[in-house]
Amino acid sequence: MPGNGDSLTRLRAALTVFFALDGFVFAGWVVRIPAIKEQTNASASALGLALLGVSAGAVVTMTLTGRLCRRYGNHRVTVVCAVLLSLSVALPPLTHSALALGLVLLLFGAAYGGINVAFNSAAVELVAALRRPIMPSFHAAFSLGGMTGAGLGGLVAGSLSPIRHLLLLTAVGLVVTAAVGPTLLRHEPPAPPRREREDAPRRLDGRTRALVLVFGLIAGCTAYGEGALADWGALHLEQDLGASAGAAAAGYSCFALAMTVGRLTGTTLLERLGQTRTVVAGGTTAAAGMLLGSLAPSLWAALLGYAVTGLGLANLFPVAVERAGALAGSSGVATASTLGYGGMLLGPPAIGFMADWFTLPAALTSVALLAAVAAAVGALVGLATRRAGG
Secondary structure (H helix, E strand, O other): OOOOHHHHHHHHHHHHHHHHHHHHHHHHHHOOHHHHHHHHOOOHHHHHHHHHHHHHHHHHHHHHHHHHHHHHOHHHHHHHHHHHHHHHOOOHHHOOOHHHHHHHHHHHHHHHHHHHHHHHHHHHHHHHHHOOOOHHHHHHHHHHHHHHHHHHHHHHOOOOOHHHHHHHHHHHHHHHHHHHHHHHHHOOOOOOOHHHHHHOOOOOOHHHHHHHHHHHHHHHHHHHHHHHHHHHHHHHHHHHOOOOHHHHHHHHHHHHHHHHHHHHOHHHHHHHHHHHHHHHHHHHHHHHHHHHHHHOOOHHHHHHHHHHHHHHHOOHHHHHHHHHHHHHHHHHHHHHHHHHHHHHHHHHHHHHHHHHHOOHHHHHHHHHHHHHHHHHHHHHHHHHHHHHOO
16 A cells, blocks of 8 residues: 555656546547548537537446446556547547547547546545645646647647547557556555544435535536537637637647646645635636637637636636545545536537527537536535535
């Protein structure tokens, strides 16, 4: 059992790398969505249904992954899912219809959902062992990986075909997993502090279950926004504002960079403002930013809106997952994560249909609406907690 600082530091570094790898691979895929749309000749609604495969595969797999983690351990499942994620990202450019795209995205989504449950559960265990609120730092690594993947994707979009680009992502993913995976496999997960084990409730009461669901709702509103910008942000810039493929990819880079900055400062923000104020301020900021990003008439204003949205959303998901884990352990993490990625399940088809019924900019304003909902729910939870003296 790892019990010393050096061992925990190595585990933290390895988990950070896997968070970053996940963001890197996912962003590399999303910046090629416009090219894949053209390749498959899909309409906006058909593309939305195909993109549903990512979220559907993720959400369906999450419950199963939780069981696998309990049986085989979070570390082993993280490594296996990293391999599957790296292999499946090369499949989308091999398709030539929306139906085929949706089917391969089910596989990609399953691997994506699996690794998210596994390494978030491992991170919660490490946070408990270290007794420090470092969860935002792991999600900062995801955002940094996303920013890097989107930035490199924008650079190569004009020179590399989607198949070559995504095959390179496969190679990078497998090499990184081979290099870092043994660190996780060699170490057992850290045990939580003895007092936390003794104080942990044997059964969850109704109030605790309700709070876990509420934090899952906040996570869902956040994931909806992240998924919307990942799946539709570049297309909006290219289709509605006339941006080039490289400039459109820069939109997700701005969003990911802002999320990285927000999450790197997340621990300090939480210590100064507390969880409730952080959620309320973040949701309000994201709502304002997305209204600008979706309705601005110029590329630069839209990019600014994407960045403000990223700052606002940055710490909502980490706070929601950490609070759910603190309340209900690994089952709370699984519940909040499943509800969170349910936001991604709803987002792609909803925005696709709204884009066909109205316009894509109008559809993207739904991100602002749900960010405002997250802020309101966070405020209500904080108020109820204060009244209950919790």
